[in-house]
Amino acid sequence: MKERDIPFQTISGRPIERLYGPQSIPGFDYGAELGDPGEFPFTRGIHPSGYRGKLWTMRQFAGYGTPEETNRRYRELLSAGATGLSVAFDLPTLMGRDPDHPLSLGEVGKCGVNVTSLADMETLFDGISLADITTSMTINSPAPMIFAMYLVVAERQGADWRAISGTIQNDILKEFIAQKEYIYPPRPSMRLVTDVFTFCSRQVPRWNTISVSGYHIREAGATAAQELAFTLRDGVEYVQAGVEAGLQVDAFVPRMSFFFNAHSDFFEEIAKYRAARRIWARVMQDRFGAGDERSLKLRFHSQTAGVSLTAQQPMNNVMRTALQALSAVLGGTNSLHTNSLDEALALPTAAAATLALRTQQILAYETGVAAAVDPLGGSYFVERLTRDLEEESAGYFRTIDNMGGMIAAIERGYPQREIAESAYRFQQDVERRRQLIVGVNEFIAPAGDGEERVPILQIDEEAANRQLRRTERLRRERDGDQVKRALSALCEAAAGTANTMPALLDAVRAYATIGEMCDALRDVWGEYQEQAII
Amino acid sequence: MSPSIIRVVIAKPGLDGHDRGAKVIARALRDAGMEVIYTGLRQTPEQIVAAALQEDADVIGLSILSGAHNSICPRLMELLREKGLDDVLVVLGGIIPDADLPGLKALGVSAVFRPGTSMQEIIDFIRRETAAKAGAPGR
Numbered sequence: 001m002k003e004r005d006i007p008f009q010t011i012s013g014r015p016i017e018r019l020y021g022p023q024s025i026p027g028f029d030y031g032a033e034l035g036d037p038g039e040f041p042f043t044r045g046i047h048p049s050g051y052r053g054k055l056w057t058m059r060q061f062a063g064y065g066t067p068e069e070t071n072r073r074y075r076e077l078l079s080a081g082a083t084g085l086s087v088a089f090d091l092p093t094l095m096g097r098d099p100d101h102p103l104s105l106g107e108v109g110k111c112g113v114n115v116t117s118l119a120d121m122e123t124l125f126d127g128i129s130l131a132d133i134t135t136s137m138t139i140n141s142p143a144p145m146i147f148a149m150y151l152v153v154a155e156r157q158g159a160d161w162r163a164i165s166g167t168i169q170n171d172i173l174k175e176f177i178a179q180k181e182y183i184y185p186p187r188p189s190m191r192l193v194t195d196v197f198t199f200c201s202r203q204v205p206r207w208n209t210i211s212v213s214g215y216h217i218r219e220a221g222a223t224a225a226q227e228l229a230f231t232l233r234d235g236v237e238y239v240q241a242g243v244e245a246g247l248q249v250d251a252f253v254p255r256m257s258f259f260f261n262a263h264s265d266f267f268e269e270i271a272k273y274r275a276a277r278r279i280w281a282r283v284m285q286d287r288f289g290a291g292d293e294r295s296l297k298l299r300f301h302s303q304t305a306g307v308s309l310t311a312q313q314p315m316n317n318v319m320r321t322a323l324q325a326l327s328a329v330l331g332g333t334n335s336l337h338t339n340s341l342d343e344a345l346a347l348p349t350a351a352a353a354t355l356a357l358r359t360q361q362i363l364a365y366e367t368g369v370a371a372a373v374d375p376l377g378g379s380y381f382v383e384r385l386t387r388d389l390e391e392e393s394a395g396y397f398r399t400i401d402n403m404g405g406m407i408a409a410i411e412r413g414y415p416q417r418e419i420a421e422s423a424y425r426f427q428q429d430v431e432r433r434r435q436l437i438v439g440v441n442e443f444i445a446p447a448g449d450g451e452e453r454v455p456i457l458q459i460d461e462e463a464a465n466r467q468l469r470r471t472e473r474l475r476r477e478r479d480g481d482q483v484k485r486a487l488s489a490l491c492e493a494a495a496g497t498a499n500t501m502p503a504l505l506d507a508v509r510a511y512a513t514i515g516e517m518c519d520a521l522r523d524v525w526g527e528y529q530e531q532a533i534i
Numbered sequence: 535m536s537p538s539i540i541r542v543v544i545a546k547p548g549l550d551g552h553d554r555g556a557k558v559i560a561r562a563l564r565d566a567g568m569e570v571i572y573t574g575l576r577q578t579p580e581q582i583v584a585a586a587l588q589e590d591a592d593v594i595g596l597s598i599l600s601g602a603h604n605s606i607c608p609r610l611m612e613l614l615r616e617k618g619l620d621d622v623l624v625v626l627g628g629i630i631p632d633a634d635l636p637g638l639k640a641l642g643v644s645a646v647f648r649p650g651t652s653m654q655e656i657i658d659f660i661r662r663e664t665a666a667k668a669g670a671p672g673r
Binding site: 091092094095097102103104105106107110111175179180181182219220221307309310311312344345346347420423424427430431437439440441453456458459461530532533534 | 549551570575576601632633649
């Protein structure tokens, strides 16, 4: 039969053949290429028992408004069966600005929770024992400041720093590449990252010090191969930086974790996760001579693709998210966030967020997909895709190595330009209907008809005012001299070579605000301005 | 008189750095023959209005995904009026809930383009509206 007249290609533009067979993977070597789960090069997974031992962590990213409101949402999520917390901060917090800064206008509490000082962090985790949960915090440029606040809350709850666990994203390179929430220039920014590595290796040994993130790179428009390559090459850059800061590879690499997108192209995504594990194991062994097996095992979180959600016919997003989540599970994700159906319109309502969590629970307990490890291993198609992605990634590695590493590549605008190209190509494919999106350029509901209305979360505009008043009161009531002394000690550490974490912990204990701490370092290091590329 | 080239300032106000949409649109408008100036990230309303004035813009395209539109748009429209730039066409793209649409229209935002809008639709809208403004008396 004649084939349909459409381009058979992945969402990243990779051509797909009609049929895959043994000839698609010439010289296939099970031991070298795959290995059993839990064995080098970990293509099939990092645990021999897969999800039979421990299911993936169902970790839903949440945060909005004031710390009180978000604290309530966390308690709801925990009682609904979530197994970890994940903090979404608002833009002022992410950019190291206090609520009363002019650039914070309209942004306080909007796309996450506002945390200005230790007082807010105490409220955020009120009634939640940090010794008993793991918390992931999506924070990058001010990661050391927010982490210091979390540590002081733990300290005051009586939790042992050596026992607590969680993750800070702390991935500044992808900020320069994709998400653009940077503050300082690349080199001092890397110093902050390695300060956290060093501090944690000594004092908070179970903490995941970085989540090297492809998620945002993909959301910005990268292809699957670009997401894979830029993320892992960022990982290499961090390992190199840690080594140059005097750390032994096996003393900090086991606490590095990764974060990938779960996009719509089902098989390409599964291959991407499998390739990621294989590449990382090989790179850590070949480039860095890692000896500890934990340094070779790539652990990752994944999140379904926000960018794939449509404002049109929003109920369709439930299906998209479920299928994306399935690809992450078949690819062996270690933890997962599923998006809510209403996120092309606003932050999710509690009902929509619960449905997203239920989607994961159905996958875990009803579908049987968690029973066998790497169930697609050996599929001619999936193995070929895994190989192709690994090869394409190696090409990007060579290009970036030739430029002198990722920081040099970023300074030349290389990954930024590659991603912008891919984003534009994708949009053109959508315009020309080479890429179909249900409800957007195909199966469109007639105007005014069939467009379901979904309830929308309204962020209380009063949240900003409450945070403003709270910050004002904090500045009045704390010991101003103690704050001043702590901030000047912080500047001194930053200007020299001492680790900045102890000075940050002191500043946090004195209730210095995030804006004050970040400003102190702005005075020392300056701010980064990017060359806008279109 | 031959139609002059449409001049567009694409701006990214607020603290948000998600610039995929702004950059794709900037490029699409440029490929459609418009003169496009992209301000880069984190522009205050004051900076955006200054850019529009300096570039003699016909159109300002704002990209806001963070939910800050109800604070940023009123300030921007007020500044445009103060500078006598009320004839500049202002369009907005981003994550904008239904409930906010009437308020934005009332402020003078001519169109709100949400996720899934085609580039062609945006190009056509800008061409049509700028032509209508050019044909209107007083310009």
